[in-house]
Amino acid sequence: MKIIATPKVIPVHIISGFLGxxxxxxxxxVLSxxxxxxxxxxxxxxxxQIGVDQALLPQDQGYAVKELLGGCLCCSSQMPMQIALSRLLSENKPDRLFIEPTGLGHPAQLLEQLTEPHWQSHLNMRALVxxxxxxxxxxxxxxxxxxxxxxxxAAQIVALSHVDQMTDADQQALDLLKQEYQPYQQLWLDAPQGQVAxxxxxLAYTASTRKMQPLLQRIQQQPELAQQVIKQLPYHYVETRADYSVAGWKLPKGWHFHFMDLLDLLCEQQDWLRIxxxxxxxxxxxxxxxxxxxxNYQSVEEGIDNRIEIIYPTTxxxxxLAFENALMQCRIVEAE
Incomplete structure (x- = not known):
C-alpha cells in the first residue's frame, strides 16, 4: 500500500483498556x-456502528478526530485502519497522534501492525498505555x-483509574497483580479521574522479542517450517523481555486433555517463575x-481456546520440544 509522505516522524500513543x-x-x-x-x-x-466517544473529545481548533466503526482495528482486516491512518496523517499533518482501540481489542496486534517497516519512517511509537x-x-x-x-x-505503562474508589480488597488484588506481572517490567501510574501528565x-516504546512458530513437533518433522511465522492455531511462541522470557502455546478449542496427566506434567516442571x-x-x-x-487450579467457564504460558528466567x-511432546501426550485423541 502506498503511504503518503509526511514531513516528520510523528509520536504515536496507543491508549488501550478494557470496557469502561x-x-x-x-x-x-492528555489532550488538554x-x-x-x-x-x-x-x-x-x-x-x-454508532460512534459516541468522538463527541466527548475536544472539538476546538488544533484537534483532528477520526473514528473507525463496526469491528476491531486490532484484529480485523488491516486495510481500513491503514487507509484511515494514512488519510489522517496526510490531510491533517499532526504533530502528535493518539489511537484509542475498542475495549474489546487486542492492542498487541495493533502495535504489531504499526511497527511494520513501511510505517517506521512515519511513526515514532511511544510506550503502549x-x-x-x-x-x-x-x-x-x-x-x-x-x-x-x-x-x-501488552502494556508498557499501566494507568490505574478510579483509585479513589479502591477498597482494601482492591489494594490486595493490585499488590498481587503487580507481583504477577513483574516479569513484564511495566510502569504503574495512578490516574484519578484520568489525570496523567x-x-x-x-516514553519510548520498548519492543519485546516475540517469535511465533508452528508447534515444535511439526518443525522437527519439517525443518523448513522453522522460519515460518504464523498466527493460526495451533502455535508456539517465545517472548523475551530483559531478564525474563515467556514460552506459550495456543491450541484449538476442540482439543481435549486428560486432567490428571496435565496436572502431573505441570507439577513436574522446575525453575519457573509462573505457570x-x-x-x-x-x-x-x-x-x-x-x-x-x-x-492453584479450578473449574472455569468455557474458554476460547486451550492455552498455557510459562514465565522463566532467560538464564x-x-x-x-520435550515439554511440548509431553503436553501432546496428555491430549485425548479419539479413535477414528
Missing amino acids: AGKTTLLKH QKPDGEVWAVLMNEFG TVVDASRLHDREWSTQNLYADQLK LAQID KGIFATDEGWKSFNFNPAQF EARDW
Missing part, C-alpha cells in the same frame, strides 16, 4: 495539555478474563495458576 476502564477520560485529560500551535490527531475505534479500573480489581471474574490479561500483558506516558493455563479436559474446563508458593536453558 476510563480510556476516553484519560485521553481527554496540547501546546498552542500544534495539531494533534486522534484515531478512535468503536465496536458498534493500558488503563485499568482499580476499583474492580477485587472482581476475579472480571480481572481473569483472557482479553483483560492480553491487554495488560503527557510527560509520564511520553498459567486454561484447558478443556475430561473433567471440564480447568484453569491453572501456579506460582512457586502455591499451585535458564529449556527443552521446550
